[in-house]
Amino acid sequence: MRYIINAPLVIADNLDNEVIILSMETGKYFSAPTTGAVVWQLLSGGYSVEEAGQKMAEHFGVELEQVIQDLDELKAQFLHYHLIKETAVEITLPSVKFPDKLDYVKPGMTAYSDMEKLLLVDPIHEVENMGWPNIKNDAG
Amino acid sequence: MMQVESVEVQKHSFSLTQKYWKADRIVKCYNIAGRHIKINFLTQELCQQLAPALAHLSSPEEQSPDLTIDVLEGEESANYLPFPKGSSADYIAKSPGPWGVNLRSGDAGLPKMLGMPPPNEYLSWLDPNQKHAIQWYRNALEIPYYERGAPLRTLFDWWLDAQNLVFTHGAAIGTGNSGALIVGKGGRGKSTTAISCLRSERLNYIGDDYVALDASGPIVAHSVYSSGKLEADHIVDKLPQLLPCVDNPKTMVEEKGLFFFYPSHKEKLKPSTRLTCAILPVVGGGKDTTFKMVGAGKLLLGLASSTIYQSTSVSSHALGILTQTLAGLPCYELHVGTDLDKIPPVVEELIAKHEET
Numbered sequence: 001m002r003y004i005i006n007a008p009l010v011i012a013d014n015l016d017n018e019v020i021i022l023s024m025e026t027g028k029y030f031s032a033p034t035t036g037a038v039v040w041q042l043l044s045g046g047y048s049v050e051e052a053g054q055k056m057a058e059h060f061g062v063e064l065e066q067v068i069q070d071l072d073e074l075k076a077q078f079l080h081y082h083l084i085k086e087t088a089v090e091i092t093l094p095s096v097k098f099p100d101k102l103d104y105v106k107p108g109m110t111a112y113s114d115m116e117k118l119l120l121v122d123p124i125h126e127v128e129n130m131g132w133p134n135i136k137n138d139a140g
Numbered sequence: 141m142m143q144v145e146s147v148e149v150q151k152h153s154f155s156l157t158q159k160y161w162k163a164d165r166i167v168k169c170y171n172i173a174g175r176h177i178k179i180n181f182l183t184q185e186l187c188q189q190l191a192p193a194l195a196h197l198s199s200p201e202e203q204s205p206d207l208t209i210d211v212l213e214g215e216e217s218a219n220y221l222p223f224p225k226g227s228s229a230d231y232i233a234k235s236p237g238p239w240g241v242n243l244r245s246g247d248a249g250l251p252k253m254l255g256m257p258p259p260n261e262y263l264s265w266l267d268p269n270q271k272h273a274i275q276w277y278r279n280a281l282e283i284p285y286y287e288r289g290a291p292l293r294t295l296f297d298w299w300l301d302a303q304n305l306v307f308t309h310g311a312a313i314g315t316g317n318s319g320a321l322i323v324g325k326g327g328r329g330k331s332t333t334a335i336s337c338l339r340s341e342r343l344n345y346i347g348d349d350y351v352a353l354d355a356s357g358p359i360v361a362h363s364v365y366s367s368g369k370l371e372a373d374h375i376v377d378k379l380p381q382l383l384p385c386v387d388n389p390k391t392m393v394e395e396k397g398l399f400f401f402y403p404s405h406k407e408k409l410k411p412s413t414r415l416t417c418a419i420l421p422v423v424g425g426g427k428d429t430t431f432k433m434v435g436a437g438k439l440l441l442g443l444a445s446s447t448i449y450q451s452t453s454v455s456s457h458a459l460g461i462l463t464q465t466l467a468g469l470p471c472y473e474l475h476v477g478t479d480l481d482k483i484p485p486v487v488e489e490l491i492a493k494h495e496e497t
Contacts, residue, residue: 011456013444033437
């Protein structure tokens with residue numbers, strides 16, 4: 001199974017070996033440092049858990065079984081917060097750059113919810129181009 | 141097909157809005173981020189409420205402004221707004237939350253609309269192709285204090301995004317040729333740091349809550365508002381000399397104290413500064429203010445979340461500029477002490493460390 005970032009509801013950027021992920025759907029935002037950032041780069045880029053695990057195990061010199069278990073746990077969090085979504089589309093896998101001098105630690109992610117009230121417009125409630133105040137048909 | 145219809149209806153509606161203008165409207169012009177903005181206020185009350193925050197950026201009138209904003213108020217004027225239904229004003233009162241058109245569609249060329257329910261109760265409309273915008277309030281006299289401190293921010297957010305700038309939730313302080321971007325969520329000392337720097341002889345004030353970030357060349361923070369906000373007890377206990385500048389002294393206890401630093405501190409207000417470092421204030425606990433260098437990721441977390449979630453622009457674009465900005469600056473954590481007199485020298489020291497020559 002392959003996954004991609006749940007765009008446009010989710011945006012993310014990497015700075016200083018840390019990925020910042022923002023969900024425009026929920027107002028929650030996330031920080032995935034060091035190996036967590038590597039996992040985000042791999043899984044949201046279309047690598048399967050097995051492919052990502054292989055790359056990480058080789059790079060860090062860690063048991064594949066352990067890496068796969070850690071990846072599965074973090075993937076479950078990504079899915080729980082709707083940060084990635086499954087895709088059946090053929091993907092050209094991006095090249096992956098591992099940070100220098102990074103040792104393997106169990107990849108993790110911290111969730112923050114203190115900005116939820118600031119989420120000004122819930123995209124689910126956007127309306128058609130000229131239909132205001134009619135709600136989009138697919139808004140539910 | 142939908143886009144063509146949209147433009148036709150919207151053009152018609154702008155002309156409809158123009159028919160509503162009264163002869164005694166108030167015209168003000170400003171220079172924000174090097175662009176000329178013309179604002180037509182329908183009433184004196186609107187001008188009195190909204191213009192003070194922008195007064196430090198007043199400029200002579202331009203024949204071809206980069207943006208014209210019509211600011212209206214009242215039930216009658218709502219019938220002339222550029223919306224396909226005439227019940228805009230009624231609808232906004234009944235809607236359970238903000239509503240918008242093309243807010244996160246990713247197409248910067250399409251008109252955007254946002255309706256904010258009470259207590260804000262405003263409608264914002266921007267057509268970037270026509271360089272024209274409309275802001276409607278139900279009642280100028282009921283505009284909340286925080287809106288007076290940072291008026292028209294929805295429009296500025298959209299418009300700056302179209303200019304490849306980011307309407308950023310942050311403060312900026314500068315010297316002649318160098319400056320610091322001060323970031324952080326509310327209540328962490330951002331405003332305290334920025335406003336306390338007004339007492340420094342060397343530091344200039346670019347903005348407190350919002351600045352316009354330009355990372356297309358050297359990173360620059362542009363001023364948008366002359367305002368600042370602080371908790372009332374903070375003003376009374378720590379910065380009593382600013383009490384005469386409080387715009388809302390009767391209500392500042394339940395609100396926050398709102399300042400307009402123009403004209404009282406006009407020599408300290410500058411339209412922009414080149415950024416040479418970024419600062420994340422945290423409450424230090426001790427009397428003194430100290431700093432330490434930290435990774436940019438720590439600052440991006442707060443800056444991105446508070447900026448993006450307040451924005452209705454195309455967010456991945458804004459996030460990219462914020463990331464680019466912090467990646468290009470040395471970043472510091474500022475442990476803000478209880479003695480506010482000791483903050484400005486430390487900020488000066490930080491800026492001096494990275495001064496442009």
